[in-house]
Structures are given as structure tokens and as C-alpha cells.
Amino acid sequence: MTISATLDNDVPARRSARLGGFVLALLLAWVALWKASARGLWGPDDAYFLETSHLWLAGAPPYAHAFDVKPPGFYALLAGFEAVFGPSLMTLTLLSGACEAATGFCLWRIGVRLGAPVAGLFAAFVYPLLSHGLAANGGYPPLALATAAAYLAAFSPGRPWARAIPAGLAMGCAATIKQTAVFEALPLFWLLAGQRRAFALAAAAPPLAFAVYFAARGAFAPFFADVVALAIRRPGMQPESLAAIGVHILHLAWPIWPLAALAVFGAFCARRILPLAPEGAATALALWGLAALVELLSQQARWLNYLGPTFAPQALLAGAAITALCRDIRSKHLAALGLLIVTAMGVWPFRAQRAFRPDDAPAIAAAAAAIRARDPRPDDRLLALGPGGQLNTRLDLAPPTPYFHWMHLVCDFPGAGPQRLREAFAAAPRFVTIPEESPQVYCQDPTAWPVALAALARDYRRIAEIPEGQGGTLQIYERRPR
Numbered sequence: 001m002t003i004s005a006t007l008d009n010d011v012p013a014r015r016s017a018r019l020g021g022f023v024l025a026l027l028l029a030w031v032a033l034w035k036a037s038a039r040g041l042w043g044p045d046d047a048y049f050l051e052t053s054h055l056w057l058a059g060a061p062p063y064a065h066a067f068d069v070k071p072p073g074f075y076a077l078l079a080g081f082e083a084v085f086g087p088s089l090m091t092l093t094l095l096s097g098a099c100e101a102a103t104g105f106c107l108w109r110i111g112v113r114l115g116a117p118v119a120g121l122f123a124a125f126v127y128p129l130l131s132h133g134l135a136a137n138g139g140y141p142p143l144a145l146a147t148a149a150a151y152l153a154a155f156s157p158g159r160p161w162a163r164a165i166p167a168g169l170a171m172g173c174a175a176t177i178k179q180t181a182v183f184e185a186l187p188l189f190w191l192l193a194g195q196r197r198a199f200a201l202a203a204a205a206p207p208l209a210f211a212v213y214f215a216a217r218g219a220f221a222p223f224f225a226d227v228v229a230l231a232i233r234r235p236g237m238q239p240e241s242l243a244a245i246g247v248h249i250l251h252l253a254w255p256i257w258p259l260a261a262l263a264v265f266g267a268f269c270a271r272r273i274l275p276l277a278p279e280g281a282a283t284a285l286a287l288w289g290l291a292a293l294v295e296l297l298s299q300q301a302r303w304l305n306y307l308g309p310t311f312a313p314q315a316l317l318a319g320a321a322i323t324a325l326c327r328d329i330r331s332k333h334l335a336a337l338g339l340l341i342v343t344a345m346g347v348w349p350f351r352a353q354r355a356f357r358p359d360d361a362p363a364i365a366a367a368a369a370a371i372r373a374r375d376p377r378p379d380d381r382l383l384a385l386g387p388g389g390q391l392n393t394r395l396d397l398a399p400p401t402p403y404f405h406w407m408h409l410v411c412d413f414p415g416a417g418p419q420r421l422r423e424a425f426a427a428a429p430r431f432v433t434i435p436e437e438s439p440q441v442y443c444q445d446p447t448a449w450p451v452a453l454a455a456l457a458r459d460y461r462r463i464a465e466i467p468e469g470q471g472g473t474l475q476i477y478e479r480r481p482r
Helices: 013-037 046-057 073-085 089-113 117-135 140-155 160-175 181-191 193-216 220-237 242-252 254-268 281-299 304-325 329-351 361-372 386-395 406-410 418-426 448-459
Strands: 382-384 431-435 460-467 473-479
Touching (some): 046 073, 073 193, 089 304, 117 304, 140 160, 160 181, 160 193, 304 329, 386 473, 406 448, 418 448
Antiparallel strands (some): 431 473, 460 473
16 A cells, blocks of 8 residues: 555544654655765855854844844754754754754645645655755755745644634744745735734734844844845845846756746646645645745845745645646656656756865864964954854854854945955954955955955964865964054
8 A cells, every 4th residue: 555545634543643753754864865965065154054043042142243134033943953962064954954854744744635645745755855955055944844834734624713823823933034934924814814813913923022032132223124124125235137037046947947847837727636625725835836936036036045935835836736647646656756856866966066165174173273272262253254164163252243254244235245344353353264265255345355355464463374175275363462
């Protein structure tokens, strides 16, 4: 008997629980396999994520002590994981892997609720593949989990208010991870027509809780400025026409075009191909896919990781299309397996092209040793430019100002930019690490790198030059005594 043959809402609870445990175990093994394939690879934002959460655990919350336009939900979750596992790349991997597996489980359950168990099973396994292989950003798996949990709650049986409140809370959590999650909340707002007030109030609770927290810490002003005012300006950093944005999105979707094409078919035919879905659920699923696309357009998507919010609804819609195109259980499973293999083949080469750096442990260890040899004090500050960002957390030396992400310092980023790099040097950090050559960012201001070199030549002396595994060196500087 196949898995899908047993997926019926009337199966005994014990049997259903055993099946759920089996699917979850398979998902955890599947996620672990993909995470192992990228062991030791650092993403361009990973060190920044870890240090921001590390600072929060030390009593220095974001925005007042770490600039970003990302809401605090992800950092709070990562801080919780760091409190248990420590601030390391493995901790970030555990967080993203756990969320990817849990999201896959929610997608499987949504498929069951919609009367399309094969679609749910397909989505459950294709989502972690896409999340890890293309988005590859620690902030997106928690966002996908919150969103998928919201749709699962809304599609579940029970009284309307018992669906609206957990769905609203989950979407509120999603909004505290990324503001554009509000687009994905709109289909649920339509679906839960009789309980819109309950849904909206529940969704407002998590953002309001964070607002109260930052107000109590005397940090509401920077919190609101970064997460609301500056976040609205972020997409306009390099404005483009709608046509140009559309071309970017088509280019980004190229590795998974068969899946995307099926998802489009599934969206247009959702009501017809999911006849057993609860009333309005098939339409809400199609609208979820559309909302995720609007989310991409609103962000002027440029990089593969921007596709992250589209993967869950896209996988479900593609799975639903498979269900419609194949008549019997065996052909559905074979088609789903074939598409999964094709998707993996499309994702794999792009995974190797991501802007990741190997974990050059010897170089980082040598740099840390060089700084420790200078007997740093707890109140010393370290400005780690480029790949040296891991050193803040490793040495427990805070950055000199809230602006320490390389892109925030060298781009015309709203609320940041090269002027913040000047302010960081003006704060007189005792140590500075900088690569031999300027890290390249698409939005880089050509005046930023000379600012850093001039400050180093004027006020600092080089104390170490550490060879890196990828060529070049990591330069370690100490401020000259006055």
C-alpha cells in the first residue's frame, strides 16, 4: 500500500500519527542530506546574523546596537538557538534545517487537507531542496514555516474562530520576520471572511509585542525608523522599471522552470483540480502563489534568495498540477518523483555558484590568535570588514557602531552608506580586519574603500597578515596609541 493511499481524513488517529512521524523522519533525513552537502559554507550575511543575535543575548538589542531593516523575529529566534547551541555556523544551520523540515511537514498536511496528498508529499520534499539550494538564506526558512503554518491552520476543520486565531498569530509571526509577509496574509483575510477581525487582531499581536519590548528598552525610535520608515525606502535603492524587474524574476526562475510552469498551470486551474478542497481553499492557494509573486515585485528581486517566499505555494501548486495531469496513484507518484529529480538537477549547479565562502577555519583561528595576543579588553571594539565578520562573535568584541555589515557601509543603503563607515572609524575601534582587496557588492560606492584605506594609513598599524584559503590575505590592524 502506498503512502498516499492511506492519507484519508477518517483514518484512526493512532495510524495517522504514525504516518506523520514517518513523513517527518524522512523530511529530517532529507534536509540533513542537503545540509551536509554544504557543510562549512558561509553565506554573505551569516556572520552578521550571528553577531546581531549574539549582541541581543548580551543585552544589546537590534536597531539600537545593530542596524538592519529586517524585523526582529528572525533575530529573536536565532538568539534562542544561540542561547542553547552557541553562536556558530552550525547553530544557524540547525535553525534553518529545523524550519525547512517543519515547513515541509506543514505542506504535506495542507495537501492532505486539500484532498491532494500526493501534491502535499511532493511539496514537502521539493520545498527544502529549493530553500536550501536556491534561497540559501537563514532568514527565509522561519518565514516559510510561519506562513505555511498559517495556511494549514486556515485550511483545517473546526469552528471559524478556531482557524482564524492561530492563522492570524502565525501570519503575525511571519510579518515580524519579513514585512512583505503581509501580501501572503491577504488571501487568508479573504478566505476567513466571517472572522476577519479575529484574524487581524491575532496577526497584530506579535508585531505589537515587539513594539512594546523595544519601547520598554528605550529603543522604540530606532526600531520604528529601521523596520518601518527605512524598510519602505529599501526597494528604491536602485529603482528599476516593472519590465526590468520582471526580466530579473524570469532569469532567477530559470533553474526551476518546469516546476514554475506547472505551478502557473496549477494556479489557473486550482478550483478544478482540487475538487475535494474545503470551500475557498483552492482559490486561496492560487492567491497565495500570486501574493508571493507580488512580494517579489515589491522587493525588486535581484538575487536567488529573494525567491524564498515563493517556494512553498509554488511547490503545492505544481504538485496539484501533477495530481490533475495523472489519473492513477502510481503515475502520480512517478510524475512527482520525476519532477523532483529534474528540480534537483536544475538546482544543484546553481548551488555551487552562490556567493558563499568556505569556512576558512585556519585563517579565522590565526586572526583570532593575533588579536588575542594583544590582550584585548572587554570594552575594546572590532570593526570586521568583509570575511572577518566571524571574529566579532568569536572574540566577543562588539563592533564600534550599530553599522557593521559590509553592504550597509559601502552602498547607498537607506539610513546607512559610506558616511556610516566614516563614523565607524571615528568611533576609534581598537582592531580592524580587512581583506587584501575590496569585497565586491553590486551597489558599492567607489568612495568607500578609499575611506577605509585612508583611515588605516592614518591611525592604525598592521599587526598580522593571514593567508586565506581562497587566495589573498586578511589584514589585521591595531589602532596606534595616542
